[in-house]
Amino acid sequence: MSAQHDHSSNSGHSHGEGKLSDRQLIFAVAINVLLTLAQIVGGIVSGSLALIADAMHNFSDAAALGIAWFARKIGRRPADKLMTFGYAQGEVVAALINLTTLLIIGFYLLVEAINRFADPQPVEGWTVIWVAGVALVIDLATAFITHRGAKDSINMKAAFLHNVSDAMASVGVIVAGGLILLYELYVADLVITVIIAGYVIWQGVSLLPRTVRLLMGAVPDELEFDRIVAFLENQKGIESVHHVHVWNLGEHHRALETHVVLSSTSLDAFEDLKVQLRSLLAERFAIGHATFEACRAPDCDNALVPRAPRSLDDKLK
Incomplete structure (x- = not known):
């Protein structure tokens, strides 16, 4: 390869790699997968759709981080005869996959919440509160980890926003659990689910246009x-x-x-x-x-x- 391709061979190292290591990313994936499993079990035991909604969101975070980690490894490959500009575009492809999955999950949760309104189910408040409390701690820890690379990567920014919204969702689930315990207000679980789903959809829609523009070779946003x-x-x-x-x-x-x-x-x-x-x-x-x-x-x-x-x-x- 000639010298004109040197700029692409280091794309994986030049932006935020020193701030967020692969080991930290893998750790974030692992704790989010464990949290997802705990929330699904807790949601089934308690009957809380909001808890399962939060679990689905956490799973999307784990998947997003895993795909971002894989894309970063691919993006470090130097230019070759197949990809003469290098493989940095792989991270943008990963972002598109993550955002599309996020939108699918958001709409699925919205439909499930609407169906539950027609046939409300009893919810075990204390189980919801305890599981959501553990989720809140893990969400905040993961958000802290991903914040280190959020400034320089659309993948990491998406992951960071996901974890911040997960933390907010966990707070909402705790509130719903409290309302169920105090007032038997089971509809609160469904309302929180709709809010979580709406926020997930908003996140996906807000980042999707920029990702598509990057893949289509549009003039960068900052340039006139x-x-x-x-x-x-x-x-x-x-x-x-x-x-x-x-x-x-x-x-x-x-x-x-x-x-x-x-x-x-x-x-x-x-x-x-x-x-x-x-x-x-x-x-x-x-x-x-x-x-x-x-x-x-x-x-x-x-x-x-x-x-x-x-x-x-x-x-x-």
Whole structure:
């Protein structure tokens, strides 16, 4: 692999890896799986749908963390002939899987709660309170762990938000258990379930658009396309630019490709200009991979630099 791919080979290490280790992620997965099992048993014994709802949410957290851990390992692989930009996009794929699963679970819980309204069931309040109390402690511990990597990863941010909402849900389940003990208000269990489901759905919907944009190669949110074009066209030696493409390589690396109409036809000058432009783009727009093709006219019929052969057959002729 050539030097232009170096930026992708370290994608798994450059953002938040020192703050959140694989061992911490695996520990977070393990305690959430154990918590899920405890909550399901507690929910079945007590008859609490809210407790089972919280268990499903915790299971989604464990799955999300497991997928994120696997995606980080894949994302560390260097670029090769199959994935010439590297494997950093794997984390974005993992985020899409996690968010889609989260939405499915949220809608499932909502439907179950609506069905329970039609046929209310008795709920054992003390079991609900004890299990939810243990869940609250574990949720807070997991949220603390995932917070270390939430700033730099959409996967970790999703996991962190899940655990914060789990903690809130556990508080809600405890409140529901108290209302059942004090007033036999069994409907409180269903109301809390609806609130948990609504919050789960809101989380998934709020993060899904950005994830889809990343997978579709959209211009990164932080960048303004017109600003980049104007910046390039204001550089000395450039008359205009067109066929401008800006996209993300994974979540943290950005790339640009454009055709450049030069005010000068000197190839030596253009080579120096490319070095300067790459440095400026990295500094101002965090674009770490930039490719330029020089042209004499906007239609690029007469390129100043050789084009790659269109097919292997052309190359062999």
